[in-house]
Amino acid sequence: MHRRDFVKGALGAGLASSVPLELVLPISQAAQAAARQRVPYGAAIRTDFLETDPHYAEAVRKYCQIVVGEGGLKWIDLRPSRSSFEFDQPDRLIAFADANGMTMRGHTLIWYAAMPDWTVEIDTAKEAEFELIHHIEVVVGRYRGRIPNWDVVNEPISEDPDKEGPLRDSIWLQQLGEDYIELAFRTAAATDQNTQLVLNDFDFEKATPVSRKRRSLMLDLLKKLKDRDVPVHALGLQGHLTGEAEIDKDGLSRFVEDAHGLGLDILVTELDVIDNNLPANQGVRDQIAAMRVNDYLSAICDVVEPKSILTWGLSDKYTWVPIWFSRRDGLPNRPLPLDENYQPKAMMQVLQEFTQAGS
Numbered sequence: 001m002h003r004r005d006f007v008k009g010a011l012g013a014g015l016a017s018s019v020p021l022e023l024v025l026p027i028s029q030a031a032q033a034a035a036r037q038r039v040p041y042g043a044a045i046r047t048d049f050l051e052t053d054p055h056y057a058e059a060v061r062k063y064c065q066i067v068v069g070e071g072g073l074k075w076i077d078l079r080p081s082r083s084s085f086e087f088d089q090p091d092r093l094i095a096f097a098d099a100n101g102m103t104m105r106g107h108t109l110i111w112y113a114a115m116p117d118w119t120v121e122i123d124t125a126k127e128a129e130f131e132l133i134h135h136i137e138v139v140v141g142r143y144r145g146r147i148p149n150w151d152v153v154n155e156p157i158s159e160d161p162d163k164e165g166p167l168r169d170s171i172w173l174q175q176l177g178e179d180y181i182e183l184a185f186r187t188a189a190a191t192d193q194n195t196q197l198v199l200n201d202f203d204f205e206k207a208t209p210v211s212r213k214r215r216s217l218m219l220d221l222l223k224k225l226k227d228r229d230v231p232v233h234a235l236g237l238q239g240h241l242t243g244e245a246e247i248d249k250d251g252l253s254r255f256v257e258d259a260h261g262l263g264l265d266i267l268v269t270e271l272d273v274i275d276n277n278l279p280a281n282q283g284v285r286d287q288i289a290a291m292r293v294n295d296y297l298s299a300i301c302d303v304v305e306p307k308s309i310l311t312w313g314l315s316d317k318y319t320w321v322p323i324w325f326s327r328r329d330g331l332p333n334r335p336l337p338l339d340e341n342y343q344p345k346a347m348m349q350v351l352q353e354f355t356q357a358g359s
C-alpha cells in the first residue's frame with residue numbers, strides 16, 4: 001500500500017479519533033530538513049512577528065525551506081506614494097531566509113487587490129504601461145539573482161466568470177486590456193532572466209460549475225500565452241481549500257496534467273483549509289482539514305510532482321482566514337499545519353508525506 005493511501009485510510013477511519021501525532025517526523029533545523037526533502041516545503045510569513053515572537057521564528061526554522069511574505073511585496077506595502085518604494089519588510093525577510101539557508105519566493109508583482117489609494121490616479125493606458133513596467137523593473141531588479149520565483153500575475157481569472165466575464169477587473173485590465181499579462185511577464189523576464197515566472201490563482205479544485213469554468217479559462221489563457229512565446233514558466237495553485245467541499249480529484253488531476261503538458265512547472269503556493277463551516281469539535285475539524293489537504297495533494301501529485309508546496313501561514317496563531325471567514329460560534333479558525341502553540345496537527349503529517357524523501 002502506498003503511504004499516502006495509508007494516511008488517507010488512517011484519517012478517514014475515524015474522524016473523531018485523534019491522529020497519532022508521534023507519526024509526525026521530528027525535524028531539526030532548515031539545513032538538516034532540506035536534506036530530507038523531496039519537495040521543498042514553505043509558508044507565508046508575517047515578518048514583524050518573526051522578529052517579535054521567538055517561538056514563531058523557531059517553528060519557521062524547524063519546518064520551512066522556503067518563505068514568502070504574506071505581505072511586504074504587495075503594492076500597498078511597497079508603494080506608499082507614486083514616487084517611492086519601501087523595501088524594509090521584504091529586505092528583512094530575505095535576510096532571515098539567507099541567514100537560515102532558506103529561499104524567499106516573490107509575491108506578488110501584479111494583482112488587482114492590495115493597491116494603495118494613489119493608484120486610482122493611473123487613468124490612461126500610457127500611464128498604466130509606464131507604472132507596470134517601472135514597478136516590475138525596480139522590484140525584480142532589486143532582488144535579481146536572489147528570488148528564485150515570482151508570482152508575476154496573481155489571480156487574473158474572475159471569481160465567477162459567468163457573471164463577471166473571464167478576467168478579473170483591475171486597473172491593469174481596464175487600461176491595458178488582457179495584454180497587461182503578457183507585458184508583465186515579458187518585463188519580469190527581461191529584468192531577471194534566471195527567475196521562474198509564475199501565474200498564480202485559486203479555486204481550481206472544486207466540483208462546481210464555477211471551479212470547472214475557472215480551470216478551463218486558466219488553460220485557455222496559458223495556451224494563448226504559450227502560443228505567443230510569453231515567458232510564463234509555472235502555474236501556481238494557491239489551494240485555499242473550502243473545508244466542507246469535496247476535492248474534485250479527477251477534474252484537478254486533468255487540469256494539472258494539461259497545464260504541465262503546456263511545458264509548465266506546477267507549484268502549490270498558498271495551501272490552507274477555510275474551516276468556518278466545519279464542525280466545532282477540534283479533533284474532527286483538524287482531521288477533515290487534513291483529509292482535504294491529502295485529497296488535494298494526491299490529485300496533483302498523482303500526475304505531476306510540484307516543485308514546491310507552501311502553506312499560507314504556518315501556525316493557526318497567524319492566519320488571514322478570520323478576516324473573511326470567522327466562525328459563527330466564535331471559535332478560532334484552524335486552517336494551518338501547526339496549532340496556535342506551534343504543535344503539529346494531522347495536516348503537518350500529510351504535508352510531510354508529500355514532501356519528505358522516502359515517503
Ligand code: G3I
Binds near residue numbers: 046070238
Ligand atoms: O497589520 C494591520 C494591523 O496593524 C491593523 O490593525 C489591521 C486592521 O485591519 O490590519 C492589519 O493588516 C491587515 C493584514 O492583512 C495583516 O496581515 C490588512 O488589513 C489586511 O488587508 C491584510 O490582508 C491580507 C490580504 O492578502 C490582502 O493583502 C492577508 O493578510 C493575506 O493573507 C492575503 O493574502 C492573499 C494572497 O496575497 C493572495 N491569495 C489570497 C490570500 C488570502 O486572501
